[in-house]
Amino acid sequence: xxxxxxxxxxxxxxxxxxxxxxxxxxxxxxxxxxxxxxxxxxxxxxxxxxxxxxxxxxxxxxxxxxxxxxxxxxxxxxxxxxxxxxxxxxxxxxxxxxxxxxxxxxxxxxxxxxxxxxxxxxxxxxxxxxxxxxxxxxxxxxxxxxxxxxxxxxxxxxxxxxxxxxxxxxxxxxxxxxxxxxxxxxxxxxxxxxxxxxxxxxxxxxxxxxxxxxxxxxxxxxxxxxxxxxxxxxxxxxxxxxxx
Amino acid sequence: xxxxxxxxxxxxxxxxxxxxxxxxxxxxxxxxxxxxxxxxxxxxxxxxxxxxxxxxxxxxxxxxxxxxxxxxxxxxxxxxxxxxxxxxxxxxxxxxxxxxxxxxxxxxxxxxxxxxxxxxxxxxxxxxxxxxxxxxxxxxxxxxxxxxxxxxxxxxxxxxxxxxxxxxxxxxxxxxxxxxxxxxxxxxxxxxxxxxxxxxxxxxxxxxxxxxxxxxxxxxxxxxxxxxxxxxxxxxxxxxxxxxxxxxxxxxxxxxxxxxxxxxxx
Ligand SMILES: Nc1ncnc2c1ncn2[C@@H]1O[C@H](COP(=O)(O)OP(=O)(O)O)[C@@H](O)[C@H]1O
Ligand SMILES: [Mg+2]
Numbered sequence: 390x391x392x393x394x395x396x397x398x399x400x401x402x403x404x405x406x407x408x409x410x411x412x413x414x415x416x417x418x419x420x421x422x423x424x425x426x427x428x429x430x431x432x433x434x435x436x437x438x439x440x441x442x443x444x445x446x447x448x449x450x451x452x453x454x455x456x457x458x459x460x461x462x463x464x465x466x467x468x469x470x471x472x473x474x475x476x477x478x479x480x481x482x483x484x485x486x487x488x489x490x491x492x493x494x495x496x497x498x499x500x501x502x503x504x505x506x507x508x509x510x511x512x513x514x515x516x517x518x519x520x521x522x523x524x525x526x527x528x529x530x531x532x533x534x535x536x537x538x539x540x541x542x543x544x545x546x547x548x549x550x551x552x553x554x555x556x557x558x559x560x561x562x563x564x565x566x567x568x569x570x571x572x573x574x575x576x577x578x579x580x581x582x583x584x585x586x587x588x589x590x591x592x593x594x595x596x597x598x599x600x601x602x603x604x605x606x607x608x609x610x611x612x613x614x615x616x617x618x619x620x621x622x623x624x625x626x627x628x629x630x631x632x633x
Numbered sequence: 634x635x636x637x638x639x640x641x642x643x644x645x646x647x648x649x650x651x652x653x654x655x656x657x658x659x660x661x662x663x664x665x666x667x668x669x670x671x672x673x674x675x676x677x678x679x680x681x682x683x684x685x686x687x688x689x690x691x692x693x694x695x696x697x698x699x700x701x702x703x704x705x706x707x708x709x710x711x712x713x714x715x716x717x718x719x720x721x722x723x724x725x726x727x728x729x730x731x732x733x734x735x736x737x738x739x740x741x742x743x744x745x746x747x748x749x750x751x752x753x754x755x756x757x758x759x760x761x762x763x764x765x766x767x768x769x770x771x772x773x774x775x776x777x778x779x780x781x782x783x784x785x786x787x788x789x790x791x792x793x794x795x796x797x798x799x800x801x802x803x804x805x806x807x808x809x810x811x812x813x814x815x816x817x818x819x820x821x822x823x824x825x826x827x828x829x830x831x832x833x834x835x836x837x838x839x840x841x842x843x844x845x846x847x848x849x850x851x852x853x854x855x856x857x858x859x860x861x862x863x864x865x866x867x868x869x870x871x872x873x874x875x876x877x878x879x880x881x882x883x884x885x886x887x888x889x890x891x892x893x894x895x896x897x898x899x
Binding site: 441443462465475476478479480485486489490494500501525541545 | 796801
């Protein structure tokens with residue numbers, strides 16, 4: 390059986406006049422946890438958007454579950470940075486927000502069912518938010534909201550979960566809880582790709598790292614016994630491997 | 634029996650008003666939540682241009698309004714892209730084109746200003762059977778479509794990016810909602826008035842948002858408010874000889890203010 394989840398080959402992308410990604414290569418298998426590290430503006434979010442097909446590569450390819458994004462869509466979940474995802478006074482309950490992620494699969498014009506609501510409840514259960522299901526989303530704290538957004542991704546039972554800075558602007562206690570939830574998902578076999586400006590947190594959970602260095606190239610490494618110092622060396626531009 | 638219902642034309646007016654009041658929040662809710670309330674104004678001013686055009690060349694003004702307001706929403710969509718993050722400029726430009734056209738065309742219509750102003754502010758007039766059926770059918774289309782797209786509209790208005798990622802055809806559905814807006818505004822111009830319908834799209838929703846505890850409840854309550862102010866407004870305007878559109882909208886504003894003052898803490 391082929392356990393390959395994502396295969397990125399020679400991925401290159403630039404905005405109108407800023408080159409961002411040049412020949413990025415990496416491969417992940419079921420159960421991997423990829424941490425993406427790099428300074429602000431290094432191209433981490435751009436890479437996530439390319440994987441999600443929100444941007445189109447200039448060259449190179451991204452294979453998801455051996456196929457393209459449109460065909461693999463059902464298996465992919467996404468959690469964005471909390472701040473830019475909604476209007477805080479939007480009149481919707483937690484349950485309504487999570488349920489919305491099931492709608493595409495139902496198809497146009499089809500109503501949702503009791504079974505969908507059961508899925509919603511079990512997703513909320515996974516993030517410990519069941520008792521908040523009928524609360525307005527805007528009435529929750531930042532950390533609680535982010536847990537709801539994780540549940541929203543989980544309700545589709547994704548096999549690959551992408552998270553772009555999921556803990557920005559969230560208090561320390563909630564960050565800890567959220568990281569525990571994510572670790573648990575990973576332990577149960579979910580493949581995860583996460584960017585996070587907090588490198589130590591990422592090192593603790595990842596088994597693979599993609600490091601965007603200061604000098605415009607990337608290193609893709611497996612965390613066997615990579616120390617923090619080695620990583621800051623790489624970040625500072627000291628190559629690990631010799632490139633041809 | 635109340636003597637208001639002994640007039641066949643009033644019964645027709647109530648039928649049409651009831652349907653319009655039912656449709657208005659269904660369209661208004663996604664528009665308001667997307668911070669796109671101004672589309673109602675852009676559309677209604679263009680609808681007036683279409684009404685003037687219809688009166689001028691002798692076709693039914695509601696049909697003129699439908700055509701012009703569809704062109705208007707398409708133009709807004711196109712112009713929004715040109716202005717990027719300052720996309721609200723697009724609605725103002727289309728609105729200007731609509732009102733400019735109305736002003737110029739109305740000068741050529743026999744009895745132009747009286748005719749146009751009845752469409753601006755609404756009037757209780759004898760609706761022809763053709764208009765009655767046209768209105769009822771168009772309202773039914775709006776109602777059925779918004780009902781069928783209820784869940785997609787929720788997903789899109791809450792988080793357009795997530796909706797697109799999940800596989801919802803966001804652009805298609807936004808386009809359909811714009812078309813339905815154009816249709817509803819045109820139909821409403823006769824009784825409610827073109828300049829009043831954009832208020833009817835927004836006020837009941839705004840009122841419901843003050844007190845609702847879910848999206849579903851917001852929709853339900855805004856329909857209740859919308860029906861109340863529309864039917865009561867029509868009733869009052871008949872007995873006090875006022876213009877129905879203005880009466881409906883003012884009633885809505887008064888209720889909104891009262892709700893805002895006494896609203897329970899969420
Ligand atoms: N829409 C855009 N248009 C042009 N340049 C962009 C756009 N988005 C990001 N950039 C630029 O691309 C680079 C990478 O951005 P990003 O992927 O957001 O970085 P990161 O997430 O690592 O902080 C930055 O230099 C940023 O200024
Ligand atoms: Mg970023």
